[in-house]
Amino acid sequence: MSEEVSKNLSETLFVKHKQAKETSALTQYMPTSQTFLEQKQQQDGYRWYRNLRRMQWAWQGLDPIEIESVLAKIAASKHSRTNEQWLDTVMGYHSGNWTYEWTKLGMLHQKRSNEFKGEQAADEMFNASLCFSIAGYPHLKNDNLAIQAQVLASSAYSEAAKKTKYTIKRLEIPYQNKHIVAHLHLTKTDKPQPVVIVTAGLDSLQTDLWSLFRDHLAKKDIAMLTVDMPSIGHNVHWNLTEDTSRLHQAVLNELYNIPWVDHHKVGLIGFRFGGNTMVRLSFMDPDKVKACVSLGAPIHEVLSSPEKLKQMPKMYLDVLASRLGKSVVDIHSLAGQLMAWSLKVQGILSNRKTRVPILAMSLENDPISPFSDNQMVALFSDYGKAKKISAKTITQGYEQSLDLAIKWLEDELMR
Secondary structure, eight states: OOHHHHHHHHHHHHHTTTTOOOOGGGHHHHHHHHHHHHOOOOHHHHHHOOOOHHHHHHHTOOOOHHHHHHHHHHHOOOOOBBSSOOOBBOOSSSSTTTHHHHHHHHHHHHHHHHHOOHHHHHHHHHHHHHHHHHHHHTTTTTHHHHHHHHHHHHHHHEEEEEEESSEEEEEEETTTTEEEEEEEEEEESSEEEEEEEEETTOOOOOOGHHHHHHIIIITTTTTOOOOOOOSSSGTTTSSOSSSSTHHHHHHHGGGGOTTTEEEEEEEEETTTHHHHHHHHHHSSGGGGGGGEESSSOSSSSSHHHHHHHTTOOOOHHHHHHHHHOOOOEHHHHHHGGGGOOOOTTTTHHHOOSSEEEEEEEEEOOOOOSSSHHHHHHTTTBBOOOOEEEESHHHHHHHHHHHHHHHHHHHHHHHH
């Protein structure tokens, strides 16, 4: 996509949404819940509506200086905000608005991509895709600007796929009269490769996962198949139900029809809520899975404790409401409803073991994925292991946990 075409695309996409409703104001709450949220905001004193994932974005390939520069432009904006306390709530599609500033950085990477050749050109284009994806973060369903940003992310990813030396195939897997769109990343196509199905959380797109393949899996000649969670990205047609693994199970069942992968050597990696899905899949279809890794997954505690859930920042509550397809939210009933997502409450982690060796990890003091959750997963998995990553810095934590994850999968897949 030439810079000119991309600029025109972004202008036509966003022009109708100059006055689009700002992300933090999209989710409607019942009056009592609204009062609760306002009090909580005063107590928490957070300066941003979104959870800023600086470390994750840097690990995914963005320059930390560029990240800070975008955040500084948003913070310094003189335009009016939906909520003066939250810096990233600038209304309207112009300077200072979250989607606007991240889209602008994405276009800069797109422009750079056209100046390079080979892998450098591909990496710049993958970074452009990542910026467009962050522009839509946390990807609430009725967020018009986010939906447009996702179109840009998707098209930049397709462009990057053409530029890289690796092979990336877009797969469409039939399910319930629709299609699950997945991306298969391969180092070679002459013989079937072991494959790892990877899924991110409820606020990330599958196109965010490129660096996991490039920096980790490709080096071991392991293919990566990315799939969105239900209710987000390409899987937006399906609401999130307590059967979190149904789409991924359909993908797993399709693998024997895909000539480039060895369906006898399948691993799973799930980040955050995707970890809940992958652990569940390891119990639902153990014969088709060799190994599983979950990173920072909510398995039981936070889902079964309404009090803990109510402590979550508003962004997370908005995301959950969006994924469940709720138009007006009562926090108390939302908290009660989420109990059904606990794998213990579902009876999965209670009476039977899975043969799949699961490595369940999280960073120390992770409120969403306490060590007790991971210990429970390990207990119900043959050769399962729970690991607490205590790193001096969270960046080290990411690298450390990914190195462990890849080693775990490689050992099991190559048996």
